[in-house]
Amino acid sequence: MKEQLKQLIDHIQPLDGQKVEEALQHLDQLTKPPGSLGKLEQIAAQVAGMTGELAPSFEKKAVIVMAADHGVCEEGISAFPAEVTPQMVLNFLHGGAAVNVLARHAGAEVVCVDIGVNAELEHPNLVSRNVRKGTANMAKGPAMTEEEAIQAILVGVEIVDQHVAQGYRMFATGEMGIGNTTASSALLSVLTGMNSEQTVGRGTGIDDERLVHKQTVVRKAIQVNAPNAKDPLDVLAKVGGLEIAGLVGVILGAAKHQCPVVIDGFISSAAALIASRLTPLATGYMIGSHLSQEQGHELLLDEMGLTPVLQLDMRLGEGTGAVLTFSLVEAATKIMREMATFASAGISAGE
Ligand SMILES: Cc1cc2ncn([C@H]3O[C@H](COP(=O)(O)O)[C@@H](O)[C@H]3O)c2cc1C
Numbered sequence: 461m462k463e464q465l466k467q468l469i470d471h472i473q474p475l476d477g478q479k480v481e482e483a484l485q486h487l488d489q490l491t492k493p494p495g496s497l498g499k500l501e502q503i504a505a506q507v508a509g510m511t512g513e514l515a516p517s518f519e520k521k522a523v524i525v526m527a528a529d530h531g532v533c534e535e536g537i538s539a540f541p542a543e544v545t546p547q548m549v550l551n552f553l554h555g556g557a558a559v560n561v562l563a564r565h566a567g568a569e570v571v572c573v574d575i576g577v578n579a580e581l582e583h584p585n586l587v588s589r590n591v592r593k594g595t596a597n598m599a600k601g602p603a604m605t606e607e608e609a610i611q612a613i614l615v616g617v618e619i620v621d622q623h624v625a626q627g628y629r630m631f632a633t634g635e636m637g638i639g640n641t642t643a644s645s646a647l648l649s650v651l652t653g654m655n656s657e658q659t660v661g662r663g664t665g666i667d668d669e670r671l672v673h674k675q676t677v678v679r680k681a682i683q684v685n686a687p688n689a690k691d692p693l694d695v696l697a698k699v700g701g702l703e704i705a706g707l708v709g710v711i712l713g714a715a716k717h718q719c720p721v722v723i724d725g726f727i728s729s730a731a732a733l734i735a736s737r738l739t740p741l742a743t744g745y746m747i748g749s750h751l752s753q754e755q756g757h758e759l760l761l762d763e764m765g766l767t768p769v770l771q772l773d774m775r776l777g778e779g780t781g782a783v784l785t786f787s788l789v790e791a792a793t794k795i796m797r798e799m800a801t802f803a804s805a806g807i808s809a810g811e
């Protein structure tokens with residue numbers, strides 16, 4: 461299984477530098493002062509480099525919402541009980557969650573995956589790929605084995621493979637898992653060496669007292685498991701989560717197929733950091749979406765050099781910020797396709 465992951469990583473290509481250059485030259489010929497469309501221009505050039513097309517269209521796009529439970533919930537680190545994870549999965553399947561609304565707004569599909577929920581879930585639209593019924597409590601031992609982490613990564617890759625085969629060309633990362641900001645903070649701490657006061661935030665909205673406790677739990681999990689910071693799989697298995705592993709797979713899968721993958725908030729960015737440590741080439745296919753209110757998100761984005769395009773004071777996850785960003789990626793490619801050039805419009809170019 462590790463061999464399969466290695467092969468996948470070897471398949472990921474760098475962005476096509478020539479296409480990026482061509483896109484930048486085209487943008488400078490459009491009827492606007494050079495660079496005046498700001499981040500939209502950067503996105504247009506990056507997407508051209510990913511796809512090898514100057515103005516790709518993304519009629520079919522999907523947010524992959526990976527759901528899983530966390531044994532560390534028994535330490536009391538969330539404002540909500542663990543049962544909310546399966547309850548929210550049903551909400552996704554009934555179309556009533558925030559991500560459903562915003563995905564409809566963006567014209568995107570929501571793909572809901574049970575990759576590690578601690579409940580028996582059945583629904584015709586649920587992608588049932590449960591690797592185990594939630595992680596173990598990382599404050600007492602490893603959250604999962606390395607084999608389980610790899611298995612979950614490969615589930616993410618396979619789901620992207622299947623969607624690419626059906627014509628999907630752009631993906632967003634989404635997740636649901638009560639307790640998953642604790643795992644994400646632990647990942648960030650181990651991979652960057654930052655202490656838990658810097659990496660731990662309020663998640664679903666814990667008070668000051670619980671925040672201090674959550675910092676202690678993260679410190680304890682790192683102490684108990686002693687993950688090897690130079691080995692992203694070891695870190696993911698010991699202090700990560702099944703949905704985070706699944707999203708690592710979604711990101712690597714998108715990169716393999718040269719598709720843009722829009723990264724949501726704090727938890728998705730923790731998955732992105734693991735993916736970028738497995739292969740820095742994956743980072744080229746990531747588009748930052750929004751800056752979450754969750755403490756540590758900016759540190760995570762900086763670590764990967766990702767720039768968020770939205771700042772909406774959101775702190776929800778599910779893929780909500782990422783699906784909103786789909787429209788901006790599509791706007792950027794429409795600029796490439798539809799805007800007149802100085803020559804075609806008979807407008808005088810500047811200096
Ligand atoms: C009703 C509800 C819907 C959510 N949708 C996403 N999250 C978000 O909150 C959780 C992480 O926060 P913590 O680590 O503090 O538990 C994740 O499930 C995340 O996706 C939700 C949380 C709740 C309560």
Ligand SMILES: O=C(O)c1cccnc1
Binds near residue numbers: 641724725726778
């Ligand atoms: O940024 C996120 O993804 C986030 C923040 C808080 C709680 N859940 C998710």
